[in-house]
Amino acid sequence: MQVQHFHSWDVTPKEAIQIQQQLRAKVIPHGKVGTPNLIAGADVAFVEDIAHACVVVLSFPKLDVLETVVHKAKVTFPYIPGLLSFRETPALVQAFGKLKHDPDLIFIDGQGLAHPRAAGIACHIGVILDRPTIGCAKSLLFGTYKEPKQARGSVSDLCDDGGGVIGAVVRTKDGVQPVFVSIGHKIDLAQAIELSLACGKGYRIAEPTRQADILAERAKSKGGHGVEQGSQGELF
């Protein structure tokens, strides 16, 4: 699929925060996705400073894997809570660029609007690829919530300090830790929650992300050692 960069990835943490504040205005926090035909999932595995960025495309609603791509790249930006996007997105967009299919929706392993600056990695990737995106994280970064009921399908609001709803805490499987769902780009929260549950295969993690996770784990151990090359994009 075609990829358009909006800024350089060679930035300092301070500059990264500035970029997120601008990104915030580019995010479209609503919209409906008709029944999707193709759904992508993305994940990154690391071997020291080498990222193995993986993207998988599944059919919907069958959830069969139709395509997988891997892009290896050296990473320099460190992991800093709130700035995860600057560590994982560069390699991921290169991987998305190798995709033959054009997904109707993308699941990202991380937060979307449920972020201190309302600009999590799901928003960032959604804006760059101009595709509906859902942030589906395994743990909390920002916000408060009340524990959802134990039954699969139970949902509770994730709120910011002012009480505004920034996402949802979703129980995707009976009695197991919930996942944190938030808007990434061009989709409303209600449908993000709906699709997160519709993409479940009996596991806590939605199938698109779970398959990307499996691919990343394999790429990390069975993958070669060379590092691929790719443009880092242009400046603003």
Place this chain on the structure above:
DNA sequence: GCGACAG
């Protein structure tokens, strides 16, 4: 100052 903190 202290505690929290996606992957």
Place this chain on the structure above:
DNA sequence: ATCTTGTCGC
């Protein structure tokens, strides 16, 4: 994220 053994429950 990654490291790393056993253990609880369906």
